[in-house]
Amino acid sequence: MNDAVPVPDRDRLVWMYRQMLRIREFEERVKATFTEHPGVIRGHTHLADGAEASIVGSLAALRTSPGPGDQVMATYRCHGYPLVLGSDPNAMMAEIYGRATGLCGGYGGSMHLADPERGFLGTSGIVGQGIPQATGVAYAAQIRKQGQVVLCFFGDGASKQGAFAEALNVASLWKLPIVYVLENNSYNVVTRVEQEDANAAAGEPLSVKARAFSMPGVTVDGGDPVLVYDAVAAAVGRARSGAGPTLVESKIYRLSAHGNIIAPPGVPLHFPEHEAVAVFGAPEEYEAARRADPLPRMRDWLTAAGALDADAADALAASVAMEMSAAVEFALASPYPAPDEALRHVYA
Amino acid sequence: MSRRLAYIAAINEAISQEMARDQSVLYFGQNIATTENDEFLKAFGGDRVRVTPISETAEIGMAVGAALAGYRPVVELYMAEFMLVAMDQVVNEAPRFRYMSGGRVTVPLVLKAGYGFTAGWAGQHTGSIYGMFTGVPGLKVALPATPADAKGLMATAIRDDNPVCFFHHYLLTLEEGEVPEGEYLVPFGQADVRRAGDDVTIVATGAMVGRALAAADALAASGVAAEVIDPRTLVPLDMATILDSVRKTGRLVLVDQATRHASAAAVIAAEVADQGFGYLKAPVKLVTALDATVPYSKPMEEYILPDEEKIAAAVRAVIR
Numbered sequence: 001m002n003d004a005v006p007v008p009d010r011d012r013l014v015w016m017y018r019q020m021l022r023i024r025e026f027e028e029r030v031k032a033t034f035t036e037h038p039g040v041i042r043g044h045t046h047l048a049d050g051a052e053a054s055i056v057g058s059l060a061a062l063r064t065s066p067g068p069g070d071q072v073m074a075t076y077r078c079h080g081y082p083l084v085l086g087s088d089p090n091a092m093m094a095e096i097y098g099r100a101t102g103l104c105g106g107y108g109g110s111m112h113l114a115d116p117e118r119g120f121l122g123t124s125g126i127v128g129q130g131i132p133q134a135t136g137v138a139y140a141a142q143i144r145k146q147g148q149v150v151l152c153f154f155g156d157g158a159s160k161q162g163a164f165a166e167a168l169n170v171a172s173l174w175k176l177p178i179v180y181v182l183e184n185n186s187y188n189v190v191t192r193v194e195q196e197d198a199n200a201a202a203g204e205p206l207s208v209k210a211r212a213f214s215m216p217g218v219t220v221d222g223g224d225p226v227l228v229y230d231a232v233a234a235a236v237g238r239a240r241s242g243a244g245p246t247l248v249e250s251k252i253y254r255l256s257a258h259g260n261i262i263a264p265p266g267v268p269l270h271f272p273e274h275e276a277v278a279v280f281g282a283p284e285e286y287e288a289a290r291r292a293d294p295l296p297r298m299r300d301w302l303t304a305a306g307a308l309d310a311d312a313a314d315a316l317a318a319s320v321a322m323e324m325s326a327a328v329e330f331a332l333a334s335p336y337p338a339p340d341e342a343l344r345h346v347y348a
Numbered sequence: 349m350s351r352r353l354a355y356i357a358a359i360n361e362a363i364s365q366e367m368a369r370d371q372s373v374l375y376f377g378q379n380i381a382t383t384e385n386d387e388f389l390k391a392f393g394g395d396r397v398r399v400t401p402i403s404e405t406a407e408i409g410m411a412v413g414a415a416l417a418g419y420r421p422v423v424e425l426y427m428a429e430f431m432l433v434a435m436d437q438v439v440n441e442a443p444r445f446r447y448m449s450g451g452r453v454t455v456p457l458v459l460k461a462g463y464g465f466t467a468g469w470a471g472q473h474t475g476s477i478y479g480m481f482t483g484v485p486g487l488k489v490a491l492p493a494t495p496a497d498a499k500g501l502m503a504t505a506i507r508d509d510n511p512v513c514f515f516h517h518y519l520l521t522l523e524e525g526e527v528p529e530g531e532y533l534v535p536f537g538q539a540d541v542r543r544a545g546d547d548v549t550i551v552a553t554g555a556m557v558g559r560a561l562a563a564a565d566a567l568a569a570s571g572v573a574a575e576v577i578d579p580r581t582l583v584p585l586d587m588a589t590i591l592d593s594v595r596k597t598g599r600l601v602l603v604d605q606a607t608r609h610a611s612a613a614a615v616i617a618a619e620v621a622d623q624g625f626g627y628l629k630a631p632v633k634l635v636t637a638l639d640a641t642v643p644y645s646k647p648m649e650e651y652i653l654p655d656e657e658k659i660a661a662a663v664r665a666v667i668r
Contacts, residue, residue, distance in 0.1 A: 104449045116453050136413020136414040139410055141417065142395075143374075170401060347486065
């Protein structure tokens with residue numbers, strides 16, 4: 001544990017677990033919508049199950065007060081971050097259902113959530129392209145001089161984009177207040193990381209990429225929110241002090257397939273089996289990942305530490321389930337936008 | 349009050365005046381502000397004026413981020429072709445964010461890019477590539493042809509709350525003209541009728557405006573009165589002024605340095621066919637670059653570009 005990083009107390013640890021549950025429960029409802037309400041979710045949806053500990057541990061390191069809050073940009077796999085930052089799950093589900101009451105009025109959908117009032121400035125659906133954008137937010141934070149830090153989330157695949165190299169070079173050169181959280185879930189869609197990453201192929205962690213940009217790089221077990229919190233909080237402290245960026249590789253395992261099937265209209269959408277099973281014929285790998293699911297892991301840890309008893313854990317789960325059921329009900333009952341709303345917001 | 353100023357100096361004056369007026373305006377890009385003697389650096393300091401690496405995706409992507417966070421970046425890109433390295437940020441990021449967020453964020457930024465450098469720069473630094481950007485909802489496109497418009501359109505671009513591609517023509521860099529002092533704004537979407545005439549409408553952009561005016565002078569000697577219109581911005585496009593003119597003249601010649609199918613001329617021709625077909629007494633004529641990469645050698649370079657003679661010939665063809 002880093003000395004400079006405050007140790008989360010019992011309430012904070014339970015808060016972390018609750019946020020992890022909220023993300024999982026929200027996304028279980030999204031996934032279930034494909035079978036329970038076919039046609040309600042269109043296009044391509046990506047789930048973060050398996051990444052909850054990493055998301056929550058990272059965001060727990062951010063400042064919400066005093067002063068202007070820290071800021072976050074992420075990818076098309078974006079449901080978890082705004083939930084933790086305080087976005088309304090009703091509005092988020094309504095956005096994914098394409099409703100007028102959606103977080104972005106039905107203009108963005110699952111891949112493009114944005115909630116600027118809560119510091120979530122948006123996402124790019126194009127791999128790696130959000131990295132320079134978040135770096136620009138950090139440039140703004142640096143010259144605004146109010147101590148803000150930016151968290152930039154992206155996946156292992158994005159770290160092979162030119163945008164990654166260009167942005168990390170500038171961030172280190174200018175000592176920008178940003179932390180790059182590389183969520184390494186081992187798969188770039190259906191390609192294993194060892195098949196497309198020179199560091200991984202050489203048996204090295206992806207955080208060694210930081211060396212090329214003269215910034216610190218650390219690799220952390222992304223299945224434990226406290227370990228992620230420790231690493232990211234240390235990096236946030238460094239960024240806020242003016243010492244510059246850090247690359248944090250958070251090792252996670254995505255428990256769902258990359259996304260729902262890509263199919264033309266008329267074909268019912270659904271989530272296929274995970275690529276380890278469906279493509280690589282490695283069910284044992286997938287089952288091992290399921291046994292290491294960060295949610296029961298955190299629950300067991302809290303229980304063993306005496307921070308949460310079984311009744312309290314069940315009550316927590318029940319309250320979160322109720323919250324997310326209400327989000328589905330709200331979204332289903334919400335109206336669609338008027339068609340001619342499509343011409344609003346093209347220009348400011 | 350106005351005084352004569354070079355086109356490039358007029359652009360710099362607009363950036364400088366807007367930076368003085370609004371603390372949120374930033375200016376960064378390659379090979380600027382590398383010494384303490386840089387005028388922008390001296391005036392506005394190293395927070396707001398920065399040299400970047402040769403990293404267009406980072407430069408434009410960071411401009412998007414800084415804009416999302418409340419600033420108004422102007423990115424110095426030098427050559428329009430360098431935007432192609434970062435096409436995703438220009439086309440699929442900057443103009444999408446506001447819309448995808450349902451209007452919850454804005455992305456005010458200016459991409460300052462020179463184009464049309466047909467002075468022996470050969471195939472990769474000479475294109476007139478604005479057509480790649482005019483069909484992208486959410487982007488605006490400005491194409492100044494005079495020093496005054498260069499100043500006024502740049503100031504308007506910086507104050508606009510949307511991403512703007514500001515394409516300045518390299519052949520006009522040192523052209524001088526009267527430029528108003530102090531605050532000067534040219535509104536977007538307002539064409540300039542550079543010369544009035546009843547016989548034929550010529551629409552031209554950038555350096556082609558000068559060639560169209562020269563052709564109009566030559567035609568006047570043979571009794572043909574050409575009206576010359578410079579749209580000044582392609583997005584938004586002032587079709588009303590063009591249609592009013594065509595209603596009057598019944599004849600339309602479109603001059604464009606871009607290749608035919610990538611030109612603004614093709615778009616304007618389609619709009620006139622759609623909205624003003626009944627006004628036409630002759631087919632619309634397009635005088636564009638020929639369909640080739642810009643060649644290095646001078647005779648070949650001149651051969652593929654619109655010139656005064658080609659414009660006058662097109663006018664004679666529709667007047668007949």
